[in-house]
Amino acid sequence: MAGSFDVVVVGAGIVGAACAYACARRGLTVVVLERAGLVAGATGSGEGNLLVSDKLPGPELELALFSNGLWRRWAAELGDRYGDIELEAKGGLVVTGVGPGADGAAGLAGLRETARAQSAAGVLVELLDPAGVREREPAITPELAGGLYYPQDMQLMPAKATAALLAAARDHGAEVRLRTEVTGMLRDDGRVVGVRTGAGPVAAGHVVNAAGAWAGKLAGLAGADTPVAPRRGFILVTEPVPPLVRHKVYSADYLANVASGDAGLQTSTVVEGTPAGTILIxxxxxLVDFDRRHNAEAVRRMAQGAVRLFPALAAVRAMRVYHGFRPFSPDHLPVIGTDPRIPGLVHAHGHEGAGIGLAPATAHLVAQVLTGERPDLPLEPFDPARFSSEVETAGAAA
Ligand SMILES: Cc1cc2nc3c(=O)[nH]c(=O)nc-3n(C[C@H](O)[C@H](O)[C@H](O)COP(=O)(O)OP(=O)(O)OC[C@H]3O[C@@H](n4cnc5c(N)ncnc54)[C@H](O)[C@@H]3O)c2cc1C
Known part of the structure; x- marks a missing residue:
């Protein structure tokens, strides 16, 4: 047996790294098992936005607000000992009525309603007229109806944050084993008591499923039905330019796209700068499973939308395009907590396009569950068994 731990975390994306950090600093013995290298999954593709602006009142917004505070605390705790995670509290800007022909009045009415609801739920938000938007973003098109400003929205560099969390977890005694694929679960009288890997079995009190878009497959090894699916997303990266975009800026239809479960191509305009000078579009x-083929139409629409929002981008060259697979959950809520069907199995996945933002709160809740503390937020909305009450029987040692 290759060691025995309180917790095996499967997956070294941002959620697995955050779980390892939150558990190890509470004194649990932790090993992270990752089949590839660091940030081999969606985390390596994420823009790194930590948003409250794109969430309506409900459990996900509560998780985001909680995470927002934790990211600030964790960034201070990590300091620069593990490298700069590039946390920028730069704020977000949602705009409406962009371009000729857009229905600005309807867009503004929608934004007002969103702001009213979010504000009642504790989000800081400010309604801006076109002049107010241009004061915050001087290079934005003058052809817009208005916008909302969210001072709590932040951004960080996901790969650096993941590496920093894993390094800090190691300092608290955690082990990180890369190129170690989990291929099965160890079972004892129905309880998950560890995992099988190519390098041998690893015994553990609990197995945390932080396998991102592959979480359904991993849960299946334990006989748990978890309908998390990959939702592909492309990002267009420009050459580095002098400061042009100051905030995370996006069009209001982004909110509808995030909330939709439509399988077809959905595009909305999202633009932001990075400390390196590149602009992420x-x-x-x-929902195309793990299809890694290029989609020229998707990229064309992103480029057009970005130029409509920031006309100066027409003269900026694109440097590269990449894609990743968000862990999509059918009800748009993550899957967090102990699996009531399978003792020993704990879930931490299904965050779709918000896993970087939601990682600290998820990890905090997982650590609270594993140490028997009362969770700071209700876990019922994230219940792993909410999609199905059926448990397929897995072999005693699958
Ligand atoms: C284009 C794009 C932009 C995004 N932008 C943002 C953003 O701005 N803000 C935000 O909050 N979120 C964003 N997201 C979403 C975010 O990237 C994800 O929600 C988040 O990274 C999920 O992290 P994770 O750790 O759960 O999964 P992943 O990062 O996918 O990590 C899962 C890991 O598990 C490993 N694994 C799987 N199966 C096994 C196994 N059997 N054994 C061992 N290891 C295994 C995989 O190799 C992988 O490394 C974006 C996503 C995309 C695609």
Whole structure:
């Protein structure tokens, strides 16, 4: 047996790294098992936005607000000991009525309603007229109806944050084993008591499923039905330019795309700068399984939308395009907590396009569950068994 731990975390994306950090600093013995290298999954594709602006009142917004505070605390705790995670509290800007022909009045009415609801739920939000928007973003098109400003929205560099969390977890005694694929679960009288890997079995009190878009497959090894699916997204990256975009800026239809479960191509305009000077342009969403082929139409629409929002981008060259697979959950809520069907199995996945933002709160709740503390947020909305009450029987040692 290759060791025995309180917790095996499967997956070294941002959620697995955050779980390892939150558990190890509470004194649990932790090993992270990752079949590839660091940030081999969606985390390596994420823009790194930590948003409250794109969530309506409900459990996900509560998780986001909680995470927002934790990211600030964790960034201070990590300091610069593990490298700069590039946390920028730069704020977000949602705009409406962009371009000729857009229905600005309807867009503004929608934004007002969103702001009213979010504000009642604790989000800081400010309604801006076109002059107010241009004061915050001088290079934005003058052809818009108005916008909302969200001072709590932040951004960080996901790969650096993941590496920093894993390094800090190691300092608290955690082990990280890369190129170690989990291929089965160890079972004892129905309880998950560890995992099988190519390098031998690893015993553990609990197995945390942080396998991102592959979480359904991993849960299946334990006989748990978890309908998490990959939702593909492309990002267009420009050459580095002098500061042009100050905030995370996106069009209001992004909110509808995030909330939709439509399998077809959905695009909305999302633009933001990075400390390196590149500009990241998104966003697309498609349920096409793990299809890694290029989609020229998706990229064309993103580029057009970005130029409509920031006309100066027409003269900026695109440097590369990449894609990733968001872990999509059918009801748009993550899957967090112990599996009531399978003792020993704990879930931490299904965050779709918000896993970087929601990682700290998820990890905090997982650590609270594993140490027997009362969770700071209700876990019922994230119940792993909410999609199905059926448990397929897995072999005693699958
Ligand atoms: C284009 C794009 C932009 C995005 N932008 C943002 C953003 O701005 N803000 C935000 O919050 N979110 C964003 N997201 C979403 C975010 O990237 C994800 O929600 C988040 O990264 C999920 O992290 P994770 O750790 O759960 O999964 P992943 O990062 O996918 O990690 C899962 C890991 O598990 C490993 N694994 C799987 N199966 C096994 C196994 N059997 N054994 C061992 N290891 C295994 C995989 O190799 C992988 O490394 C974006 C996503 C995309 C695609």
């Amino acid at each position: 998104g966003a697309t969403r498609e």
